[in-house]
Amino acid sequence: MKLKEYLKLNKISNKEFSKLIGITPVSLSRYISGERIPEKEIVLKIFEFTHGSVSPDDFYFQKKNTQEFNSDQLTLINQMSKQLKNGSKRALAKTITLVESKLKKDKLLVQKIFEKFKVNNNTVRIGITGVPGVGKSTFIESLGLFLIQKSHKVAVLAIDPSSKESGGSILGDKTRMEKLSINPLAFIRPSPSDGHLGGVAKKTHESILCLEEAGYDIIFVETMGVGQAETAVYDMVDIFLVLLLPSGGDELQGIKKGIIELADLIIVNKADNDLKKAAEITQREYRNAIQITGKPRKDHEIDVLMCSSLKSEGFNEIWDFVLNFVNKQKKNKKFYENRESQKTKWMWNSVSNNVNEIISNEIVRNKFILKIKEKVKNKNINIFQASELIIDYFIKNKF
Numbered sequence: 001m002k003l004k005e006y007l008k009l010n011k012i013s014n015k016e017f018s019k020l021i022g023i024t025p026v027s028l029s030r031y032i033s034g035e036r037i038p039e040k041e042i043v044l045k046i047f048e049f050t051h052g053s054v055s056p057d058d059f060y061f062q063k064k065n066t067q068e069f070n071s072d073q074l075t076l077i078n079q080m081s082k083q084l085k086n087g088s089k090r091a092l093a094k095t096i097t098l099v100e101s102k103l104k105k106d107k108l109l110v111q112k113i114f115e116k117f118k119v120n121n122n123t124v125r126i127g128i129t130g131v132p133g134v135g136k137s138t139f140i141e142s143l144g145l146f147l148i149q150k151s152h153k154v155a156v157l158a159i160d161p162s163s164k165e166s167g168g169s170i171l172g173d174k175t176r177m178e179k180l181s182i183n184p185l186a187f188i189r190p191s192p193s194d195g196h197l198g199g200v201a202k203k204t205h206e207s208i209l210c211l212e213e214a215g216y217d218i219i220f221v222e223t224m225g226v227g228q229a230e231t232a233v234y235d236m237v238d239i240f241l242v243l244l245l246p247s248g249g250d251e252l253q254g255i256k257k258g259i260i261e262l263a264d265l266i267i268v269n270k271a272d273n274d275l276k277k278a279a280e281i282t283q284r285e286y287r288n289a290i291q292i293t294g295k296p297r298k299d300h301e302i303d304v305l306m307c308s309s310l311k312s313e314g315f316n317e318i319w320d321f322v323l324n325f326v327n328k329q330k331k332n333k334k335f336y337e338n339r340e341s342q343k344t345k346w347m348w349n350s351v352s353n354n355v356n357e358i359i360s361n362e363i364v365r366n367k368f369i370l371k372i373k374e375k376v377k378n379k380n381i382n383i384f385q386a387s388e389l390i391i392d393y394f395i396k397n398k399f
């Protein structure tokens, strides 16, 4: 990073820093402005004092500064942030589209918009999983409407296992939440999974923050109970619900066993009409099963409840459980710790996404990499050497 950025980020004055490395403030400001390039010893000292954040390259190569916005762009950012804060659905949809964009210029805009976001711990982020057809969308629609009646604003991020070929998300979910999607106090966004982590949209965490900024205080994240997506969603929410079908005596359903262990609450859906009896049996079975599997996480007793999403039955009990859970977590500070550690996970996620993006952009057109590929093909070098050379190249030139 440039020295100017480093000093700003670490709140170090020019005077202080020049003293640290033993030069005059005037020389330092010349180095910062690029008017002069420092001597080798000074460059090394700066490298050492900044723990490698400011490297020799930052003085010798003038990278195009893409961080600066012109006044029109700044006005646009301010306008968008304001509209978002006022709850404009248009601004919200636009911001999430920017969040999902892979373009560098959009990423910079997103960063700028996010700078204005305030921490909001008065929201509840709810992850919902279960096998296809268990009724996740119906459940979210009914519970969502139930919560809107209690004066909440409800948002839904449905992570679609969209096929790579179509490149888009299945619209089914939106039509399945017919009533919720037209409600002024609700916002539904199907996110294309982009083939990442078996279905989790890369940008779900960022999208959640946008929704909260726009005033949505209950955020549902729907995902299917079949892949790795669950653990990723689990890492983004405050409470994780697993929906089950009434299976009346069947052993564990077509859901991965590990997913049950992630559950903060298990809900047997479709407890209505002729499925009611089967639902009661499933409830009993799972209540027994969770006792056997031992202590739940988070010092919290998990439970198995029943509901009918079609008939909107059982929601009072479910919502009481959710509120109780969140309040307890807030009391013992786990809620805040959890959100903090999720931020760190988000950071690493973002690092690895960016690194992957940089690498995959280069793989197809970089002459050096193509040469290495050729060498491997001709058996001039082995895979270990090739991977080391490539990593070395990226560290020196691209990161």
Ligand SMILES: Nc1nc2c(ncn2[C@@H]2O[C@H](COP(=O)(O)OP(=O)(O)OP(=O)(O)O)[C@@H](O)[C@H]2O)c(=O)[nH]1
Binding pocket: 130, 131, 132, 133, 134, 135, 136, 137, 138, 139, 173, 176, 224, 269, 270, 271, 272, 307, 308, 309, 310, 311
């Ligand atoms: N009897 C009954 N049927 C329900 C209930 N909830 C959902 N269904 C039905 O189950 C079917 C699947 O519901 P969805 O809400 O689309 O299920 P989903 O889990 O979101 O499915 P995917 O998104 O494909 O994974 C639909 O035909 C619903 O009408 C319920 O409480 N009772």
Ligand SMILES: [Mg+2]
Binding pocket: 136, 137, 138, 173, 222
């Ligand atoms: Mg669904």
